[in-house]
Amino acid sequence: MITLTRLRHVIAVARSLSFSIAAEECGISQPALSRSIQAFEEEYAVRLFDRGKGAVTLTPAGRLAVEQARTLLAAVGEFDADMRRFGKGRAGRLGIGMGPMMASLLLPALGKVLLRESPRLTLVTRTGRPDTMLEALLEGTLDLIVANAWQLSMVPGVAEEPLGQIEMVTAVRAGHPLAERGTVSMSGLDAYPSAQTYDYGTQAKAGAMGGIVCENFGIAQDIVRDTDCSWLVARALIADDLASGRLVALDVPGLPVAKAEISLVYLRERTRSPAALHLASHIRTLVADMTVA
Numbered sequence: 001m002i003t004l005t006r007l008r009h010v011i012a013v014a015r016s017l018s019f020s021i022a023a024e025e026c027g028i029s030q031p032a033l034s035r036s037i038q039a040f041e042e043e044y045a046v047r048l049f050d051r052g053k054g055a056v057t058l059t060p061a062g063r064l065a066v067e068q069a070r071t072l073l074a075a076v077g078e079f080d081a082d083m084r085r086f087g088k089g090r091a092g093r094l095g096i097g098m099g100p101m102m103a104s105l106l107l108p109a110l111g112k113v114l115l116r117e118s119p120r121l122t123l124v125t126r127t128g129r130p131d132t133m134l135e136a137l138l139e140g141t142l143d144l145i146v147a148n149a150w151q152l153s154m155v156p157g158v159a160e161e162p163l164g165q166i167e168m169v170t171a172v173r174a175g176h177p178l179a180e181r182g183t184v185s186m187s188g189l190d191a192y193p194s195a196q197t198y199d200y201g202t203q204a205k206a207g208a209m210g211g212i213v214c215e216n217f218g219i220a221q222d223i224v225r226d227t228d229c230s231w232l233v234a235r236a237l238i239a240d241d242l243a244s245g246r247l248v249a250l251d252v253p254g255l256p257v258a259k260a261e262i263s264l265v266y267l268r269e270r271t272r273s274p275a276a277l278h279l280a281s282h283i284r285t286l287v288a289d290m291t292v293a
Contacts, residue, residue, distance in 0.1 A: 002043065004076060007069040009036045010048060014066045017056045040065075082120065089278030091120035096279065097133035098125065099147040100197050102262065104217035105166075105237055106146065106286055113282060121275055127215065129198060130265070134158075137267060143276045145265040146283055159268040163284060164291030165259040167235045169249040171242070173225050179248040186254045195220045195231040232257065236290040262287055 012022035013033070023033040041047055048062035058066065085091035098106065107125060114123055126133060130147040134155065137145055146163075170189065178184050178192065194211040197220075211229060214220045217237060224231045225246055232255075241247040264280060266272060272280075 002040065004073065006036050006040055007073055009033055010040060010062075010065055011069050011073070013037060013049060013056065014058055014062065017058075019051075019056065085118070085120050087274055089121075089274035089276075090118040092273055092275045093122045093124065094273065094275045094279060095124045095126065095136070095142040095144075097130075097136060097142045097145040097147070098127055099130060100127055100215040100217055101148075101166075101234055101237065101260070102146050103127045105234060105290065106283060109286055110279070110282060114279070118275070118278070123279075137265070140270075143266065143272065144280065144283075146262065146287075147265070148260045148262055157268055159266055161264040161266075163262045163264055163287040165261050166287075166290055168232055168255070168257050168260055169235045169238075170252050170255060171224065171231045171233055171238055171247045171249055172229070173227070174245050174248055176228060176230075176248065178230070178250055181250075183251045183253055186252065189230050189250075189252065193227065193229045195224050195229045234260065234290070262291075 009022070009026055012025050013019060016022050016025065019033055019037075020030050023030040026033060028036075037048060044061075046061035046065075047059050048065055050057045050059055082091050103125065111123065114121055126136060126142060130145060133142060133145050133147075136142040137158070170184075172178055172192075176192075178188060181188070191209065193209045196211060196213045197215055197217075198213065212220070212223060214223070217233075220231065220233075221238065221241070223229060225241070230250070235242070235249065238247050242249060264283060266276075
């Protein structure tokens with residue numbers, strides 16, 4: 001089989017059309033370079049160069065060999081670079097699953113940093129309830145899940161790494177009838193519609209207010225800004241609206257979910273790629289900036 005070194009010898013001679021110059025470029029003696037070219041020619045029963053007095057020219061076989069050799073060496077160079085990028089977590093394909101809240105909180109920042117640092121990395125995202133993403137994790141379609149997913153750690157072979165707690169607040173629009181109250185009871189909330197991330201399938205009580213179920217947090221945010229819906233949401237997700245006064249966080253002493261425990265979930269026995277480890281590091285940093293004691 002032909003070697004990459006011999007292909008480089010052929011290209012060096014073709015580039016300079018001089019065995020002496022090519023030998024110096026390759027760091028070998030001229031006789032050694034001549035033997036390398038001769039071995040190539042004998043292997044394929046062709047002549048690559050015509051050697052005249054003071055002149056070296058490519059034969060038709062030589063032109064074909066040079067064209068193919070350049071293509072092969074370029075592919076080898078790309079292979080080498082990609083493998084080195086992969087080893088540093090900068091290339092490959094990575095699947096990550098998130099709940100809608102974490103997707104809204106993390107994906108914009110993750111997408112920007114990964115595209116900037118690792119343009120050869122393809123990040124495939126999936127959004128949904130943690131239990132619906134478990135099958136994809138077990139099948140290998142997903143490498144990681146980031147969610148409020150403590151129950152997944154009870155599945156054999158699945159590991160959970162707690163990342164911290166995200167503060168949850170009940171938000172309403174500015175000017176909402178509840179916005180001016182000092183405190184709001186749970187029964188007070190029940191008098192108004194609610195926005196929810198998931199359809200939990202609970203049967204509405206007689207006389208209870210309805211609402212909207214929407215996994216897209218941007219859409220839910222627009223709706224809450226312009227209606228009387230209340231919304232249980234991560235404070236970090238609506239920080240700008242709270243700061244500007246477009247949304248107001250209510251004081252609800254009986255709120256069942258004041259904090260959401262966020263975890264990184266992966267398969268315990270599966271070797272995680274450098275890209276997965278790189279991504280997990282970014283996720284830890286981002287979640288740490290949002291967590292509360």
